[in-house]
Amino acid sequence: MRLPVLRRRSEPTEIGGVVRLDRRTKNLTKRLNPGEIAVIHHSDLDRVSAEALVEAHVSVVVNAVPSVSGRYPNLGPGILLNAGIVLIDNVGPQIFETLHENDRIRLDGGNLLNTDGEVLAEGTLMTVDLLEQLMEDARAGxxxxxxxxxxxxxxxxxxxxxxxxxxxxxxxxxxxxxxxxxxxxxxxxxxxxxxxxxxxxxxxxxxxxxxxxxxxxxxxxxxxxxxxxxxxxxxxxxxxxxxxxxxxxxxxxxxxxxxxxxxxxxxxxxxxxxxxxxxxxxxxxxxxxxxxxxxxxxxxxxxxxxxxxxxxxxxxxxxxxxxxxxxxxxxxxxxxxxYRSHVKSWQLVLLVLSGLFALGVSLAFTDYGSALGNLLLGRWNDIVYWIRGLFS
CATH class of the missing domain: 3.40.50 (Rossmann fold)
Known part of the structure; x- marks a missing residue:
């Protein structure tokens, strides 16, 4: 199973924001705004859900249950970490009774705090090292x-x-x-x-x-x-x-x-x-x-x-x-x-030159083309005579 290559980042400083929460991740992603904190209930977070959270530009994802249960090496948590999104894991289902939509919270490691500094829930701050260990254990399943x-x-x-x-x-x-x-x-x-x-x-x-x-x-x-x-x-x-x-x-x-x-x-x-x-x-x-x-x-x-x-x-x-x-x-x-449709500049130039050549050949064998050629030649001679007159 090909997993995303995890990029190590420094642990985040204290961060906070507005809470949006829903037990169904695909419903939650429709309401999220950039910088908000998404509270989900999603065991074995999958790739599609993680990519939707990344597209919503959330700052933090708080999961009520383990994002990696150990059944298999799922892809979602690695996608969040690589996108620079903080993942707080396994804070417990009671978080949906503790928090409400539009609440403001801040993080201190794996702890969720209200604006007064009171600890609302405790979870695990997901790191690259921890996730790699979980992935290794999950492969056995x-x-x-x-x-x-x-x-x-x-x-x-x-x-x-x-x-x-x-x-x-x-x-x-x-x-x-x-x-x-x-x-x-x-x-x-x-x-x-x-x-x-x-x-x-x-x-x-x-x-x-x-x-x-x-x-x-x-x-x-x-x-x-x-x-x-x-x-x-x-x-x-x-x-x-x-x-x-x-x-x-x-x-x-x-x-x-x-x-x-x-x-x-x-x-x-x-x-x-x-x-x-x-x-x-x-x-x-x-x-x-x-x-x-x-x-x-x-x-x-x-x-x-x-x-x-x-x-x-x-x-x-x-x-x-x-x-x-x-x-x-x-x-x-x-x-x-x-499949990619790549058109190179030299191909465009060649196409234009080919078209001009074909047009020139077709005009050369018609009466209209001959008359146009004589007219253009006459105008060219007029320009040449005018330039010579400037220097005579």
Whole structure:
């Protein structure tokens, strides 16, 4: 597992700021302002959540639980430290009763103090040396995680074999997938760079655009309009939900769909798709079941490292879903790393000169070109005679 290279920094001096807190990190990142203190409840902090905190430019992250549980070497804490963000770890779940939104606190090592200097909570100041030791210990747990992943995969296969093999349970939708390319966007790893790299493909092939929860916002931010939005609808903005895309709520296998309540409050209609696994799996199965010719995935989970870093047992479904869709699936992850459109200056000059040469040749063999050439030659001779007159 490739982990970020940790850069050692001097321990921070006393620091303080305004508190924002939420047990769901992805909800909290929408409210954060630069320089604030983010209080989270996130065991095994993953890469996507850590990158969202970095993008919010927080000064401190306070985690109520261990950021590294030891199950596997997760990527999030190293990303925070490399970005210069202070991480106070394992202060305890009671912090959500002790602190309130907009409180001001300051830090003293791993202690959280109010403005009067009273200690509110005690945690561990995460350092590079401590994190490296935790990562080393966590690597020993990888074999157990792989065993658990294999067991979850078999359990999912037993529960969803009819859906995987025969498409039983896929709801009817109005979006026409038959014979179309489908671009499925998840707000995951490298989604921005991959979307940018795929702009020529999107322009040429006009694929159906499917946003998975926050992936629909990613499409809007990139200047595209999603044709379908699928997920539990907790990470997508109201304006995006109202963009006119067909809405498919990913529900639990027993039919419960918490996301439908939000849509009803917004006055929007949706199709319900009960299925185990993740919403990105549901999107792939839906498109494949209705005859999509090609599936292009952006920001989805593609490797064992990413499955583990997601920290969900349900990620086993993604492995089997990818087996189901087979050769139809093209993963855009890494496209931005192997494809760059670099146009060098000498290439532009050569292109311009080639165009001028072609224009000159075409003009030389037409009456209009001959007349234009004679006119230009006459003007050139006039300039030469004028210059000579200056020195005679």
């Amino acid at each position: 990888l074999s157990d995680q792989i065993d658990a992943f294999a067991e979850n995969t078999m359990e999912y296969l037993r529960e969803e074999k009819e859906l995987l093999l025969e498409g039983v349970g896929v709801p009817e939708v109005r979006t026409q997938f038959e014979g179309r390319h489908v671009l499925i966007v998840v707000r995951g790893y490298d989604y921005r760079s991959d979307l940018d790299a795929l702009r020529p493909y999107i322009s040429e092939y006009k694929p159906l655009l499917v946003g998975v929860d926050g992936g629909a916002d990613a499409l809007i931010e990139a200047g595209f309009k999603p044709d379908m939005i699928i997920g539990d609808m907790d990470s997508c903005s109201d304006s995006t939900l109202r963009c006119g895309a067909e809405l498919v709520v990913h529900a639990y296998r027993d039919g419960r769909a918490p996301g439908i309540e939000r849509l009803q409050e917004l006055g929007l209609e949706a199709v319900v798709f009960p299925a185990l696994g993740t919403s990105e799996d549901a999107a792939m199965l839906l498109a494949d079941s209705f005859g999509a010719e090609l599936l292009v995935a952006v920001g989805t989970h593609a490797s064992l490292v990413e499955f583990l870093d997601k920290g969900r047992a349900g990620m086993a479904s993604t492995f089997l879903t990818r087996l189901r869709v087979g050769p139809k699936l093209v993963d855009a992850k890494g496209v931005s790393r192997i």
